[in-house]
Each structure stands twice: as C-alpha cells, then as structure tokens.
Amino acid sequence: MFNKVLIANRGEIALRVHRACHELGISTVAIHSTADETAMHVRLADESVCIGPPPPQESYLNIPSIVAACEISGADAVHPGYGFLAENAKFADILEAHGISFIGPEADHIRLMGDKINAKAAVERAGIPVVPGSAGAILDIDDGKRVAADIGYPVLVKAAAGGGGRGMKVAKTEEDFESAFETARLESKTAFGDDSVYLEKYLERPRHIEIQILADTHGNVVHLGERDCSLQRRHQKVWEEAPSPVLTPDERTSIGEICTQAVRELGYRGVGTIEFLYENGEFYFIEMNTRIQVEHPISEMITGIDLLREQIIAGGGYKLTLKQDDIKISGHSIECRINAEHPETFVPSPGQINRFHTPGGMGVRVDSAVYSGYRIPPYYDSLIGKLIIHAPTRDQALKRLDRALKEFVIEGVDTTIPLFSRLLHEEDIRSGNYHIHWLENFLAGQ
Numbered sequence: 001m002f003n004k005v006l007i008a009n010r011g012e013i014a015l016r017v018h019r020a021c022h023e024l025g026i027s028t029v030a031i032h033s034t035a036d037e038t039a040m041h042v043r044l045a046d047e048s049v050c051i052g053p054p055p056p057q058e059s060y061l062n063i064p065s066i067v068a069a070c071e072i073s074g075a076d077a078v079h080p081g082y083g084f085l086a087e088n089a090k091f092a093d094i095l096e097a098h099g100i101s102f103i104g105p106e107a108d109h110i111r112l113m114g115d116k117i118n119a120k121a122a123v124e125r126a127g128i129p130v131v132p133g134s135a136g137a138i139l140d141i142d143d144g145k146r147v148a149a150d151i152g153y154p155v156l157v158k159a160a161a162g163g164g165g166r167g168m169k170v171a172k173t174e175e176d177f178e179s180a181f182e183t184a185r186l187e188s189k190t191a192f193g194d195d196s197v198y199l200e201k202y203l204e205r206p207r208h209i210e211i212q213i214l215a216d217t218h219g220n221v222v223h224l225g226e227r228d229c230s231l232q233r234r235h236q237k238v239w240e241e242a243p244s245p246v247l248t249p250d251e252r253t254s255i256g257e258i259c260t261q262a263v264r265e266l267g268y269r270g271v272g273t274i275e276f277l278y279e280n281g282e283f284y285f286i287e288m289n290t291r292i293q294v295e296h297p298i299s300e301m302i303t304g305i306d307l308l309r310e311q312i313i314a315g316g317g318y319k320l321t322l323k324q325d326d327i328k329i330s331g332h333s334i335e336c337r338i339n340a341e342h343p344e345t346f347v348p349s350p351g352q353i354n355r356f357h358t359p360g361g362m363g364v365r366v367d368s369a370v371y372s373g374y375r376i377p378p379y380y381d382s383l384i385g386k387l388i389i390h391a392p393t394r395d396q397a398l399k400r401l402d403r404a405l406k407e408f409v410i411e412g413v414d415t416t417i418p419l420f421s422r423l424l425h426e427e428d429i430r431s432g433n434y435h436i437h438w439l440e441n442f443l444a445g446q
C-alpha cells in the first residue's frame, strides 16, 4: 500500500481523502495556496507544502509546483479529489513519468472520456445506450442543419470538451440553429480552447440518473446503484438522492449490469460515474466522469461502502474484496450542497463565518472543511459543506433532513440552507416527481 499520499486539492474533498488515508494507515501531505494557510485540510494533514499564490492557475492547477511538492515530501501517490486536476490526463502522465502513482484511471481513459464525442462512440460500442445525435463533430452550419433535421428539433449543441454545463445551447427550431451553434462554439473556444461541437436530441423532461462504478486492475468491476441528480441549477447539481425515487429494482440491475460490463470491456480502473438522462423508462448516456464525485457520499450511505477507501486500494493495484452480490442497498440518502450564496439570487457570499454549528444525531453526516472563525476566500468555489442524510425510507429521510436543516447554524455569510427548507414543502419534491428543469422553473416562478 502507499506510504504517503499527496492530496492535490482543498476544502471538504481534501479532508475526505485525508480521512480515508489515515484509516488505511497512510500519511498525508496537504498542498495549499497562500490563501489557504489556515484551512482545515492543512491543519489535519501530516505535512503541508505551500504551492503558490491564491489564483488556482498559480497554485492548485500548477503542475510543476505540485510535482515539486511530491518530491520534497517523498509522496508516492497523488489523490486529485474532484475539480482542479482530477480529469487532467497530462497531469496523470507527468506523475507517472516521475514514478508517482495517480489515484485515478489511466491517462488514456481520462483523455477518452474528456472528449465527449469519442467517449460517446466508445461507450456505445461497449453496449451503453446513448442520446440520439450526430455521429461526430459538426463542422459547419449547413451540415449541422441537415443533421439537426434528421435528429428532429429541439436539438442541443454541445461542446466536445464541455464541462460544468458550459458550451451547451438549445436550438428549438431551425431558425435558432445558427445562433445556438455559433454561441456554443464561441463559449467552448473561450472556456476550453477547443471549438468542436456535436448535436444531441434535446430531451424535454428527463431525469439525471448516474451509476457509480468501482473497478480494480484485475478485471473486478462492481456498481453501487444509482444517484438521482435531477435537481439542478444552470446544469449544476444542487440536491442528490439515492436510490432514485423512480427506478425499479429491475431497471437498477439491468442498467448496472450494462455499465459494469462496459467498464470491464474498456479496461477502466478506479471509481467512475456513468451519467444518463432518463425519460419514459429509457436511459441515454451523456458522459462518464473519471473521478470521485461531489455526491459520492449518498452511495456510501446506502451501501455502507467507503468509496474513497476502495478507490485508494484499487489505485494501489490491489484486488477489490467486494463482489456484486455483497452490495446491498439499504434505506434512502439525500445530499444537499450548502453554498455560501444568497438563497434566492445565488450571488456568492465569501467572508468570515462567525459561528458554525453542524447538526448531528442518527443518520446525519456533514462533510465540510469549515469551522467557526473561518474566512471563505473569494478565489474558489462557494461550497461550504454537504449535508448528507440517511434513513430507512425516503419519507423518513425528508423528515430527518428537515430537522437537520433547522439545527444547522452558519452565521456571517449567506447560505443556500433556506432554499432546501423551502423545497421540502413542495409537493413535487415530497413525491419525488421532478426532472432536470424542475428547479429552474420553480426558481423562475418564485
């Protein structure tokens, strides 16, 4: 097993990795920018290295500084968390060239899944159902209009290099096509330095359902069921739950088997998430994430499996001890992403947290790196923490979430807690009857 893992991240995920490492007897090295000297991930790690000034480009995305930090500290592996360099194939390649393990898939798999056009083709060959769309990149408007007419409007123009919902535009009719195509291309060029786009049928009211998989380098692949992440704002997940309120056990088994089979065929290792849109009983692949995800705890809660621990074990080249038959789904879990943002306008609210008191009791977990007196720096994302609930049934989970939200005290900055309390009063939320546009419609009508 690894002796020392460098955690190339910050915030709650850096802490999550630290905890898993310590429970495995692995010591940890934190890296931090000058803005994060007093951060919890730095305080708890066994060692820490300052890698640069606050802007991410100069610190958490600065590959030479991070490799130097590995060499100074003698770390034998790097865990990238999510975001920053987690899906950067070049980073994985460079680490490997320095004899440092990257706790994640092989660089080639990151590269494959990072190009959505190639990813879609590869998973389709491996038997996964995909959204109907163009066979490859669309190079000009006339070609695009021809393909769009074949697919049938509305269509979605999507960036091949896309992420975080950027570079995605809907064309409702042929009249809209040119502007959607040009805007998506421009946005993608600006955000990702690549203007390749492709087309997909735009699904009107799907749910977002994703399958968590876990694979070792010995051909063992298991899935941990699904997460329903349909409550989104600007294509960003806000509330996730597992199991999905709508999937049947047979649907779960069937899509889970399709995913594990495909992952085995691709020779993929580590944790991964296969994301689908789900409408009228059909699954349509949209992308595969090759890292641990923000919402992974809800899968941990319903299966009792520590995903970070398994990821590190598989990353070290060891065999998974889990078999599919050992994985039993028990109860219901909900995660709310609590951000330092105004609950109605979503304007970020960095600043000092004067008082921070987390809820507790049975079935309540808070993954956060915040403490009383902590100052949220303005340079990074606005996630304060994740409130994760587990209860025997969905109804009990909703009640437990309600009381946990009431116990949560965060003073000094705006937070999205009031939004979650409001959602709990909505009949569609209570009955689980929502889709990917539900939250934006709700917010538009407020």
Ligand code: ADP
Residues within 6 Å of the ligand: 131, 156, 162, 163, 164, 165, 166, 200, 201, 202, 203, 204, 208, 232, 235, 275, 277, 286, 287, 436
């Ligand atoms: P990104 O990598 O930018 O997150 P994804 O392909 O994962 O992009 O899509 C993000 C979100 O965009 C999905 O969860 C869904 O809400 C929406 N979306 C993506 N593809 C489609 C589609 N074909 N039809 C309708 N909505 C879509």
